[in-house]
Amino acid sequence: MTDPEDQARLARLQEIREGMEALQIEALAERGGKTFTTEETLELIRRHDDAADTVGRLGPG
Template identity: 85%
Template sequence: MTEPEEQARLARLQEIREGMEELRIEALAERGGKTFTTEETLEFIRRHDLAADTIASSSLAGLEPDPAVLDRVQSYVEGEVAIEELIEQAKRRASAGS
């Protein structure tokens, strides 16, 4: 393969990668019968990854969240509540002893 052919092949592979990433974002942009913008979808991915990392860290520390906690975290991932509200809820539960 000549140098120009190799460069053309690599350029085409990059186009394919970009197209696949766009398809992935579009697929995630349609959830629960709703359509979301690319920015909203990327924010959803960020929240999802943050929640997954936090739950994994807790599990490694031997702390398994109960279903109610997982429901609250999912509401954060879905964008229904802000992280600040989750923190406030946790503080109220901790001060109430539950």
Template identity: 85%
Template sequence: MTDPQEQARLARLQEIREGMEELRIKALAERGGKTFTTEETLEFIRRHDLVDDTVASWALEGLEPDPSLVGRVQSYVDGDMAIEELTEQAKRRASAGS
């Protein structure tokens, strides 16, 4: 290939990469019939990854969360509940003995 041909090929590959990234962002931004901004999508991914890490840690320790906790944690991942609220609920439940 000549230099102009190689440059044209590389430019086309870059266009394809950018198009694929745009499609990926759109796919992640559309969940549950709603559309989210890139920032909201990145925050969703961060919360999801945090929960995955926490659940993996529990599994390594031989712990299994009760079903009600799973629902509350999913509310956090979905952005319906702040981490502070989730933490406060856990403290209240612990002090109540449940």
């Protein structure tokens, strides 16, 4: 595979995979190392993001 677009696409997919693995590791660490489904992990991340957005809109103290 020598096409530059294909190489760029594969590099981006690798970045996404690494990011998702990092998020999953963080989610598992926050949950005491217990194993959860992908859906449960994504739900935890969504809730975390929602909470961060809410705090961001409220501003400091």
